[in-house]
Amino acid sequence: MSVRVLVTGGDGFIGQHLVEYLLGRGYAVTATMLGEAPSDGTLSRAACEAAEWTRLDVRDAGAIASVVSAARPCRIFHLAGFSSGAEAGLRSRDALAVNGAGTLRLVEAVARGSADVQTVVVAGSADAYGRGGSGPVEERTPLRPLSVYGATKAAQDVLARGVGTALGVPVVVARLFPLLGPGQRPAFVLPSFCRRALAIRRGTAEPRLAVGNLDVARDFTDVRDGVRALADIADLDATPHMAYNVCSGVATKVRRLLEWVLERAEVEPDIVRDPALVRHGEPGIVVGDPARLRAATGWRAERDLRACAHATMDWVADSGAA
Known part of the structure; x- marks a missing residue:
């Protein structure tokens, strides 16, 4: 059963x-x-x-x-x-x-x-x-x-x-x-990058990306x-x-996510820091310890984040989410 x-x-x-x-x-x-x-x-x-x-x-x-x-x-x-x-x-x-x-x-x-x-x-x-x-x-x-x-x-x-x-x-x-991954709503950082990069590739937006703090790192x-x-x-x-x-136990800067998205989109826009998009007071780095889960189950993160960013970009392009 x-x-x-x-x-x-x-x-x-x-x-x-x-x-x-x-x-x-x-x-x-x-x-x-x-x-x-x-x-x-x-x-x-x-x-x-x-x-x-x-x-x-x-x-x-x-x-x-x-x-x-x-x-x-x-x-x-x-x-x-x-x-x-x-x-x-x-x-x-x-x-x-x-x-x-x-x-x-x-x-x-x-x-x-x-x-x-x-x-x-x-x-x-x-x-x-x-x-x-x-x-x-x-x-x-x-x-x-x-x-x-x-x-x-x-x-x-x-x-x-x-x-x-x-x-x-x-x-x-x-x-x-x-x-992260395909299917995430545009309000989140990776699909937001994907939508805007796709608009630049299609010529419906200027080749310019306003961003917040790209140097914050998350797990x-x-x-x-x-x-x-x-x-x-x-x-x-x-x-x-x-x-x-x-969690993976590894911190990745938001900057890397953007680089992978632009790589997949094959665009090179001007990156402009917009103070209005900076979240004041947020931690610079947050990384987790997966030891308890790993000891109990043997689980560990296996999928490559660069491939994940590319897959998300493809999903945004194919699904009409842009």
């Missing part, structure tokens, strides 16, 4: 890649969405048809209970929520209601009547750490977020593990460092490696109520 899994937020960037990966492992996947089933080309047609799609707003406790009851999953991957820091900043109450309280409602629904659930993997965020420390960020690093988004993800993290412990629900938080990972990590975490038997960093 196939392993039954539920993916909340299956219509999102990470969710679509996770649905594709889990179906490839032979799992029976129920995925939730806010609107219509995905159709932007990130998911294959076969995957769209193989998964069972259902609408869900995680602010509705009754709807969560109904979806969990109908899906009867052995494993739940909770990805539904605000993923954009800018959007969370503009809609802070909604972001907390979804990222924080929505996660609480899911854990409570599992506790009330889902004996089949062996693991709930919550997609957390490295933004919950804030600045981190002077070296690679470990899971024991205190959560000291610097943004509204980071605060909502810190609340989600604490609620998921704390309430999970109190109610006997096996919850694990995957603290995702920035993921980027290809989303396809990221979803493999989520699945590996769900496979673990005896680590409930823990957190795992999902």
Whole structure:
């Protein structure tokens, strides 16, 4: 019998890649969405048809209970929520209601009547750490977020593990460092570069790129490696109520992402620093320590980031996302 899994937020960037990966492992996947089933080309047609799609707003406790009851999953991957820091900043109450309280409602629904659930993997965020420390960020690093988004993800993290412990629900938080790849929304740095480079290549924009601070460095990972990590975490038997960093352990400057995009687009625009695009007060470098995840599962980031940037550029060009 196939392993039954539920993916909340299956219509999102990470969710679509996770649905594709889990179906490839032979799992029976129920995925939730806010609107219509995905159709932007990130998911294959076969995957769209193989998964069972259902609408869900995680602010509705009754709807969560109904979806969990109908899906009867052995494993739940909770990805539904605000993923954009800018959007969370503009809609802070909604972001907390979804990222924080929505996660609480899911854990409570599992506790009330889902004996089949062996693991709930919550997609957390490295933004919950804030600045981190002077070296690679470990899971024991205190959560000291610097943004509204980071605060909502810190609340989600604490609620998921704390309430999970109190109610006997096996919850694990995957603290995702920035993921990149095809299907990501234009609000994020890599697809934003891709869209603008493509416009220059097509002659619909001047050969000039306004940028923020290109020398900030982050621990980027290809989303396809990221979803493999989520699945590996769900496979673990005896680590409930823990957190795992999902990261490469290597910092890459944003400048490198731009160089790879321009290389793929075959354009050489003027690069102009725009003070309005600089995020004042943001850490210069944030890199994670993947040792705990590596020791538990053997997982490590395998995909090349340059190839990831090229694949994202190709997706933007082919999908009409530009």
